């Protein structure tokens with residue numbers, strides 16, 4: 075299997091008035107093409123921080139993130155920005171949609187930041203296809219703030235997938251959505267991704283985690299266990 079992502083000795087320390095906190099503590103991880111992984115663990119154990127580090131959203135205190143054979147420590151800021159947009163699709167905990175903009179504008183956004191833009195016709199076709207998959211085509215022209223929480227999350231999924239990323243990062247929403255709705259959305263994300271796309275998904279749901287190939291359990295910034303899920 076092709077190795078797509080590798081992290082070595084990764085650490086992230088936050089310093090505050092209360093002292094130092096190791097949010098990610100010496101983590102090693104290798105991900106193959108197409109592999110689907112869940113991250114579970116209690117609130118505050120470092121799941122979101124780990125996703126931010128491997129998605130190049132945050133810089134580690136020390137250690138290495140290697141994506142498609144390229145070491146992030148050796149990438150320029152613009153190369154990282156390009157990687158973020160072309161390799162990763164990220165569904166964040168609060169969706170981070172652009173309010174005041176329509177569903178279509180939100181989903182088109184990652185397409186605007188491609189190194190080489192697609193033709194308008196092709197962009198439209200992609201947006202239409204992905205909206206079909208998440209069953210939101212009738213909402214093409216609706217402002218995102220007029221959608222329900224579950225619908226907004228589907229827009230977030232469509233936006234994360236429209237560039238056909240190799241690695242999909244998903245951080246299960248907590249709080250705003252009830253657990254049933256967020257489970258449904260994670261199911262939809264799994265159904266929408268293809269078998270060549272790798273997924274790293276933070277979830278609290280045993281059932282969702284059982285649909286994935288591999289399960290990581292985090293505790294206090296460390297990966298406590300890492301095992302393959304039974305078929």
Ligand SMILES: Nc1ncnc2c1ncn2[C@@H]1O[C@H](COP(=O)(O)OP(=O)(O)OP(=O)(O)O)[C@@H](O)[C@H]1O
Nearest residue numbers: 088089090095097116117118119120121122123124
């Ligand atoms: N920017 C920051 N500055 C200081 N401390 C931070 C920062 N971001 C996260 N932390 C701390 O790092 C630890 C890990 O946070 P993180 O958000 O990764 O947890 P999590 O596992 O995603 O939790 P949850 O399940 O509640 O989303 C927490 O103790 C948190 O308070």
Ligand SMILES: [Mg+2]
Nearest residue numbers: 121122167245
């Ligand atoms: Mg989190």
